Amino acid sequence: xxxxxxxxxxxxxxxxxxxxxxxxxxxxxxxxxxGAAVAGRQDAGGYVAADPEAATFYRELRPxxxxxxxxxxxxxxxxxxRLLVEGAAPEAAMREFTAWVREVSRGAQxxxxxxxxxxxxxxxxxxxxxxxxxxxxxxSGCLDMKTLYAAKARVPLRSVAKRTMPxxxxxxxxxxxxxLDDAIEQAELFSNLMDWSGA
Numbered sequence: 001x002x003x004x005x006x007x008x009x010x011x012x013x014x015x016x017x018x019x020x021x022x023x024x025x026x027x028x029x030x031x032x033x034x035g036a037a038v039a040g041r042q043d044a045g046g047y048v049a050a051d052p053e054a055a056t057f058y059r060e061l062r063p064x065x066x067x068x069x070x071x072x073x074x075x076x077x078x079x080x081x082r083l084l085v086e087g088a089a090p091e092a093a094m095r096e097f098t099a100w101v102r103e104v105s106r107g108a109q110x111x112x113x114x115x116x117x118x119x120x121x122x123x124x125x126x127x128x129x130x131x132x133x134x135x136x137x138x139x140s141g142c143l144d145m146k147t148l149y150a151a152k153a154r155v156p157l158r159s160v161a162k163r164t165m166p167x168x169x170x171x172x173x174x175x176x177x178x179x180l181d182d183a184i185e186q187a188e189l190f191s192n193l194m195d196w197s198g199a
Contacts, residue, residue, distance in 0.1 A: 011043035013108035016187035020076035026126035027181035028064035037181030039187035052187035058180040062087035117144035152198035
């Protein structure tokens with residue numbers, strides 16, 4: 001019985017996601033950019049990393065909320081006034097993202113992964129449900145890289161930071177606070193973590 005259940009499990013397609021926003025929570029504040037990169041695929045045979053630049057998605061969005069925190073805008077360097085004119089409508093951007101996720105994850109179940117996932121997932125899931133009414137990841141298809149590292153390293157979660165990780169796990173790419181750059185960088189970190197045997 002158990003053998004049959006294992007054989008029916010679909011592979012997971014891990015998608016590294018990074019967002020830039022103008023405040024701490026969705027609703028009053030807005031997601032301004034969304035970057036995603038396919039990190040790799042896992043099935044019963046193990047994990048296989050992908051080229052994180054091979055399948056990517058990036059959109060800058062028109063602000064949907066009326067409030068913003070200047071310090072949050074300064075992190076990304078995005079111009080909120082420009083995005084009010086040139087940014088993609090959230091409805092269109094999230095429909096395009098959903099279509100992209102479904103295309104790249106054919107034959108597998110998509111899983112969002114982030115570093116840390118909590119902030120990015122909060123905005124991503126809220127936007128998907130608010131503007132499309134559904135999520136290609138379901139309601140819980142996300143994996144936090146900090147938690148993954150803490151479990152493998154056998155350290156308390158709150159002690160985890162990139163500076164505390166072995167250098168060989170980290171991507172050589174810079175963290176730029178451009179959503180696509182950071183999604184690609186974090187896809188490499190994720191693949192390194194998946195291949196790492198742990199402490």
